Amino acid sequence: MTTLLITGGGGAGSEALWRYLSPKYDLHFADADSSSIPPVVPDGHRHGIPLAGPDWAEGISSLSRSLGVDLLIPTVDEELYELPQLGHRSPHLGILSPPQEFIESHLDKLRSNEVLINHGLGAPKTRTFEDLEGVTFPLLVKPRQGRGSRGVQVLESYEECEAYRTLAKLDSHQILAQELLKGQEWTVCVSADGKGNLCGIVPVKVESKRGITMKAKVEYSPEVIAYCRNLHDQLRPYGCYNVQAIQTRNGTVGTFEINPRVSTTFCMALAVGLDPIKALLSEPGSYAPALKQECSLSRSWHNQITLEGNS
Numbered sequence: 001m002t003t004l005l006i007t008g009g010g011g012a013g014s015e016a017l018w019r020y021l022s023p024k025y026d027l028h029f030a031d032a033d034s035s036s037i038p039p040v041v042p043d044g045h046r047h048g049i050p051l052a053g054p055d056w057a058e059g060i061s062s063l064s065r066s067l068g069v070d071l072l073i074p075t076v077d078e079e080l081y082e083l084p085q086l087g088h089r090s091p092h093l094g095i096l097s098p099p100q101e102f103i104e105s106h107l108d109k110l111r112s113n114e115v116l117i118n119h120g121l122g123a124p125k126t127r128t129f130e131d132l133e134g135v136t137f138p139l140l141v142k143p144r145q146g147r148g149s150r151g152v153q154v155l156e157s158y159e160e161c162e163a164y165r166t167l168a169k170l171d172s173h174q175i176l177a178q179e180l181l182k183g184q185e186w187t188v189c190v191s192a193d194g195k196g197n198l199c200g201i202v203p204v205k206v207e208s209k210r211g212i213t214m215k216a217k218v219e220y221s222p223e224v225i226a227y228c229r230n231l232h233d234q235l236r237p238y239g240c241y242n243v244q245a246i247q248t249r250n251g252t253v254g255t256f257e258i259n260p261r262v263s264t265t266f267c268m269a270l271a272v273g274l275d276p277i278k279a280l281l282s283e284p285g286s287y288a289p290a291l292k293q294e295c296s297l298s299r300s301w302h303n304q305i306t307l308e309g310n311s
Contacts, residue, residue: 001026003068004277007049007060008075010036012212012299016267025277028067030060039304052078057085064093071096071277075262077107077147096262096280098237103260106241109144109176112258119234122227122254124179129165129172132158140178140256143170147259149211154180181256183248186221187213188228189262189269190243191276196236199279199287201228202269204297212264217296218272227253240266240276271295 002025006017009029015038021027027045029037034048047067050059056079064072071094074080080103083095097103106112109126116123127135128144141164142152151168155161161177168175185206191199203224207215228243242263247253262276269276272292279287 002070002277002281004028004071004073005030005047005060005064005067005069006073006075007031007079009034009041009046010038011075011264013264013267014038015040017270020267020270021277024275028069030063038302052076052082056082057089060086061089061093064090070094071281073262073277077145077259077261080107080261094281096240096277098239098241098260102235102237102241106258106260107145109142109146109257113178115235116231116255116258119231121231121234122252124181124254124256126176126178129161129175129177132161132177135177136179138180140180142176142178143168144174144176149209178256181246181248181254183246185209186224186243186245186247186253187216187263187265188224188243188245189240189266189274189276190228190232191240191269191274191279192232192238193279193282193284193287194238195284196238197285198229198232199276200269200274200289200291201225201232202272202274202291203228204265204268212299213297214299215297216265216268218268218294220291220294221247223247223251223253231255239280242266265297268295268297 004025005028007030009031010033014029018041029041030047030049031037032051034046037046047063050056073096105115113123113126138154138156141155187204187206189202193199202218203221204216205219206213240262242259243255244257245253245255272295273289
């Protein structure tokens with residue numbers, strides 16, 4: 001049985017990932033705070049690892065050797081910068097991620113926007129706070145690097161931009177001002193095999209968010225699928241990644257962000273029958289899943305309270 005290790009195990013999707021993946025794989029989760037991993041995961045499958053940084057690669061390499069891990073699934077942006085070091089330490093460890101060049105291009109949101117525009121893929125006009133002259137309000141602002149909608153705001157004036165700059169405590173070149181696209185938001189799982197052959201596209205229609213997607217539904221929008229197919233044909237990465245898109249009222253689709261990793265809605269792709277793990281590990285060109293009907297997601301918090309001491 002193939003052994004998997006998923007990092008960021010305390011994330012919102014881990015409980016569902018355990019349900020969908022543990023019957024097929026020897027599944028393990030790791031997190032810098034292993035106590036945050038959902039209790040549905042047995043103790044022997046919950047592991048502590050260093051935070052992303054100089055000790056992360058050695059920690060993952062050591063844990064992977066002890067567990068006999070075949071494939072690592074990193075889910076935290078900061079970890080993606082450490083993958084080359086991990087590759088040096090564990091050259092035979094498989095990783096469900098796109099090429100490093102693709103990763104680094106899209107972790108930098110300004111560079112990502114430039115890549116999309118240069119390939120003729122619809123993307124909002126984006127600039128840094130170094131060049132705000134002539135911007136049209138309202139606009140979307142966010143850190144140039146970051147995840148989970150952290151620091152994302154809609155601003156209405158230059159005065160609000162100055163306040164944001166002060167509160168964010170970032171240099172102007174590290175803050176982006178982006179044209180505000182209005183329409184339906186989609187978060188799309190795109191999966192390819194080890195040679196970059198497209199294996200599946202699962203478009204998830206976002207209904208509500210609180211940093212992460214809370215309510216959503218898989219809908220096979222022809223426009224969104226066609227757009228993501230064209231995007232993949234243009235960029236041609238292997239592995240699995242996430243496209244954050246907006247579909248305007250006239251049906252036009254554009255990308256405001258690409259996450260070069262699996263997202264918190266990865267579990268929805270698994271639910272409808274797409275297995276990016278199998279896609280990556282299969283012989284190139286051989287994996288063609290038959291996707292099931294649409295599905296819906298509704299997330300809620302679980303409060304685990306443990307009474308301690310004598311009653």
